[in-house]
Amino acid sequence: MWLNDFNFDSYHRTQVTILMWYEPYGQPNNPSEDTSWVRNCTPRCKMVQQRSLFPTADLVVFHNFELIMRRQKLPVDLPRPPTQRWVWMSMESHVHNGDLRRFAGIFNMTMSYRRDADITTPYGERLAKEAEGDDPVEDVARNKSFLACWVVSNYKSYHRRSQVYKELSAIIPVKVYGRWARKPLSSKALLPTISRCYFYLAFENSESKEYITEKLWKNAYQSGAVPVVLGAPVKDYEAVAPPHSFIHVEEFASVKELAEYLQQVAGDHKRYSEYFHWKRKWKAKAQKDWRENVCNNICSQFDHLPPNKVYTDLAAWVQATGNGTI
Structure with a gap:
């Protein structure tokens, strides 16, 4: 799979851009529209929802609910920068995450309330x-x-x-x-x-x-x-x-x-x-505002995120009672 060709060994950024591909639980976006909000989480880290910034984004976050409900699609047709990492995000329990087998080999990291996620975003x-x-x-x-x-x-x-x-x-x-x-x-x-x-x-x-x-x-x-x-x-x-x-x-x-x-x-x-x-x-x-929760947690953990990870079996990790097979 094309993700296996990615190399993150020298991955480092003085400025970090997080692209939220769509708003969690929001209305479906028109791909031709460019949403303009920007949240500066730290002096070196910001979160945006402008899809035109896809070629330069360091991380792209996809919320699972919209994917399993077919309200949004992964941009697999776009040329993906070799150091860009895709983040699977869900705040639902495992029984409500749907069939994740079709996402094998696509995501580099997980974002969840679980403490064994790559990026932990607790409810409190x-x-x-x-x-x-x-x-x-x-x-x-x-x-x-x-x-x-x-x-x-x-x-x-x-x-x-x-x-x-x-x-x-x-x-x-x-x-x-x-x-x-x-x-x-x-x-x-x-x-x-x-x-x-x-x-x-x-x-x-x-x-x-x-x-x-x-x-x-x-x-x-x-x-x-x-x-x-x-x-x-x-x-x-x-x-x-x-x-x-x-x-x-x-x-x-x-x-x-x-x-x-x-x-x-x-x-x-x-x-x-x-x-x-x-x-x-x-x-x-x-936690009150999802933007603050997502942005702050990614920015605070960014320098310690795993550089060469690919979830070959995302469904197994979600269903696991401990650390899943990656």
Whole structure:
């Protein structure tokens, strides 16, 4: 395949240009139109969406959703510069990435929330505070009106999270919002609404390695509700989340046991407050703007990116529970 002829041994740039071939989840671009926005991430690194810059771009990023939905095509008909690297980007769990076998031998690197991706772009991160603060948790239970709440739009009865919710709500009250419950929340109302709950069901739409989204980083942490999580394994949450800041469904032998635990903790101010002690040393940052997230992560990691990599089996890497075959 033509990618095998590429040689990155002497690859180095004093100025780096990242070309985003199209906007993630956006409307299909007209190839004849040249989008003009430019984001300067660092003095030596910028991200653009001007396709006319393809011949001089150091990296070209392709978002997987548009590829698998056939909304966009790879520019395989264009002469590809010998040192240009193509980046496959996806923020979805592996079960929602489609059939990737047709992309064998095309991409040089991966961009994903996964820590074993070439470029890691998490939905959020824990950051150490410069100095340990005073106890910030004395009023954590103030203005709490509901034991647990859940915001969900994509409800499927066969989803594990739906089954857990059904069992849980038969034992304890769970306030449900979102399109499925016909109680949609505006972006302005989202966090204030969740803040009135002791616990927030931060249930992901699939159980996948390291798939931990804004449900934890934004909905729970920024609202001030303790997240009850389901999705990635416990060890994945422990690796990235502040210590003792969440409750994982898998830590309980049954949903009934989980329900009893939530009731006990909510009824004990001291035990409930302990789930906020992490705020003394840590803060949780949720990623907001996709441009900032993509641009900053590529620019900060650029000098350490692998120079001679080609994914001969992208599908195997995406499906892998560890490092995939490359």
